[in-house]
Amino acid sequence: MKLLFEIAINFAANINCKKDGCLECKTCKTILKGKNPNLYVLEPAGNSFLVEEIEGLIYQMSISSVNNEFKIAIIKEADLMGSLGGITFNKMLKTLEDPPDEKCIFILLTEDIDAIIPTVKSRCQIFNWIFNSNGSESYNEKFIYIKNEVENLLKSIISDRKNVFNALNFSIKVSNFIPEFSSEIVKEQKKAIEIVRKSGFDEDEINKIIKKIDSNYERKVKKVTNLIISYVFDIIAAYLEDIVAAIAGAKKEALHYKDNYNIIIENYKLEDINKYINLLESVRENKIYISNEINYEIALDKVILGFVQS
Ligand SMILES: [Zn+2]
Structure with missing residues (x-):
């Protein structure tokens, strides 16, 4: 998950940086530190996501972005989304399928693609990485x-x-x-x-x-x-x-x-x-x-x- 998150956060910096992901500018630095107003990182608390945090994310993605940059949501351990309650989960599905505007990017991370429920998977573009160094x-x-x-x-x-x-x-x-x-x-x-x-x-x-x-x-x-x-x-x-x-x-x-x-x-x-x-x-x-x-x-x-x- 650590390496996956690094890829995601570097991607997020790259996409909003005006200098091809220089890693030096304010946008790059704040994103890499996880302290950028257009970046939302969500991770489960215990065995599932908190409904209010998902609701918060949906709201954040619906308001306009700062400086007209992309709003990027990174959801860690997205395989646990299946355990969410009905209404919130449906809202999330709807947001994934039909984002509020063209500035929304959702990045769902998982170590086990088969554990992502099909209704979520079908709304995503899938990239696979295999890390040889992952695990002892x-x-x-x-x-x-x-x-x-x-x-x-x-x-x-x-x-x-x-x-x-x-x-x-x-x-x-x-x-x-x-x-x-x-x-x-x-x-x-x-x-x-x-x-x-x-x-x-x-x-x-x-x-x-x-x-x-x-x-x-x-x-x-x-x-x-x-x-x-x-x-x-x-x-x-x-x-x-x-x-x-x-x-x-x-x-x-x-x-x-x-x-x-x-x-x-x-x-x-x-x-x-x-x-x-x-x-x-x-x-x-x-x-x-x-x-x-x-x-x-x-x-x-x-x-x-x-x-x-x-
Ligand atoms: Zn930069």
Whole structure:
């Protein structure tokens, strides 16, 4: 999110600067500092955006800009917009679709594009960035570990279609990955709380801050969970695509996992192809709704059982 925000804020400076984004002039400097009258940065408080802050943003974008420059709204963690209340959310959608004037630019930031609800996504132009440096080494290692584990589990499931027990174990094993990822977040949270406790503020103030810290970290854990589940769904989708392709007659070389070709041909039949196409569709749907508090274990069980039952 930090790098994404940097890109957004530099873009904002660039677009309003009279000297091609010199980074030196008053416009550039005030925007980069986040203290420009035409710049609005919005971020969620805890698990969602505050209705009054969204309302405030909609109002700010509706009044005329200072110096006739662009009014730029940067919304961080825009994937959490889906949890907004009805009227405000509809107002926001309307503003995105039909901005008050030609000086409005809305920049929505997210680390997980699939978590942006389709009605918002369809109103946006999408740019993707992949940051190699995002996350620590151990974070990347953990993802490789998950990838290997999930692939091995799925391979054993498609190799033994009669083994329902094996399939039902999948979601349990996946949920075991989450504490491994979130342990660092929990450690940070404890540290932050400790610092606040030692701060010398009065009890009421301390409790207020701790409550805020807790809800911020709760959100972080939820995001990591969503990221992992979304990643697992991607691997499942690749497996399903392979099944559909192979039984429809594709060559081994066309598969994501070429080594699985013979296993698929032995265990899956062309007459069931519609079932796997539907399953693939439901994986994509589940991915979209992950952020809307779906019970991912039930969702995973449902999909994985589709691999074994005929
Ligand atoms: Zn400038």
